[in-house]
Amino acid sequence: MSAFIPADPDFGEELPAFRKSEEAIELLARRRSTAADYLADPGPSPDELDAILKIAARAPDHRRVTPFRFIVIEGDDRARAGDALRGAYAVSNPEATPERIEAEARRFARAPAVVAVVSRVAKHHRTPEWEQVLTVGAVCQNMLVAASAYGYAAQWLTEWYAFDPQVAAAFGLLETEDIQERFAGFVYLGSASADPKERARPDMSAITARFADVTPS
Numbered sequence: 445m446s447a448f449i450p451a452d453p454d455f456g457e458e459l460p461a462f463r464k465s466e467e468a469i470e471l472l473a474r475r476r477s478t479a480a481d482y483l484a485d486p487g488p489s490p491d492e493l494d495a496i497l498k499i500a501a502r503a504p505d506h507r508r509v510t511p512f513r514f515i516v517i518e519g520d521d522r523a524r525a526g527d528a529l530r531g532a533y534a535v536s537n538p539e540a541t542p543e544r545i546e547a548e549a550r551r552f553a554r555a556p557a558v559v560a561v562v563s564r565v566a567k568h569h570r571t572p573e574w575e576q577v578l579t580v581g582a583v584c585q586n587m588l589v590a591a592s593a594y595g596y597a598a599q600w601l602t603e604w605y606a607f608d609p610q611v612a613a614a615f616g617l618l619e620t621e622d623i624q625e626r627f628a629g630f631v632y633l634g635s636a637s638a639d640p641k642e643r644a645r646p647d648m649s650a651i652t653a654r655f656a657d658v659t660p661s
């Protein structure tokens with residue numbers, strides 16, 4: 445069956461201000477991440493992945509900075525990208541066993557598709573860095589939700605390699621006078637080989653106040 449690919453709205457097209465959907469509420473209220481070790485084949489088709497990325501990119505973005513980009517790691521690229529992990533891990537962990545280094549090189553192979561979400565902060569833009577970074581978080585969350593709606597399980601991971609300068613260089617991340625790129629994370633996508641269980645959730649009364657009850661700090 446071919447994937448449902450919604451039509452792109454035209455620029456300036458009038459769009460509904462809301463879309464009442466019990467299905468969407470259910471998806472959001474019950475969404476769970478699935479650990480990368482349980483993300484099996486099949487992954488999203490090329491059309492589905494394009495749609496998932498397009499939906500992810502519809503995150504709120506103050507002044508349309510587009511402070512993010514994607515690097516897709518699929519098929520044989522998972523091993524090639526894994527070579528960067530092997531090299532970086534071996535350098536940072538000179539005491540590591542060869543088995544451990546090989547296990548690190550196989551990280552991207554856990555799922556059929558991995559999307560590196562690159563945060564791309566425009567350093568001198570009128571939109572503060574903080575807001576740009578918040579946009580990238582929203583992009584990742586949109587991706588998780590879109591993946592679920594397409595029937596795929598997903599997990600947003602940083603692990604060690606999101607913070608490793610050698611891995612960043614191998615992925616071509618930029619640091620210039622104007623641009624700072626960093627990994628927001630790696631979104632692993634696939635078909636769940638086991639369903640996740642509900643996790644502990646925040647006590648809503650502990651994190652929600654009415655303004656009338658606020659004590660000035």
Ligand SMILES: Cc1cc2nc3c(=O)[nH]c(=O)nc-3n(C[C@H](O)[C@H](O)[C@H](O)COP(=O)(O)O)c2cc1C
Pocket residue numbers: 475476477478599600601602603604628629643
């Ligand atoms: C920026 C970011 C980085 C994360 N990195 C990791 C990670 O490296 N390892 C991990 O086990 N979970 C990581 N997580 C958490 C999982 O993605 C997931 O949110 C968590 O397991 C809770 O599951 P839930 O999404 O179903 O609530 C990260 C989450 C975020 C937002």
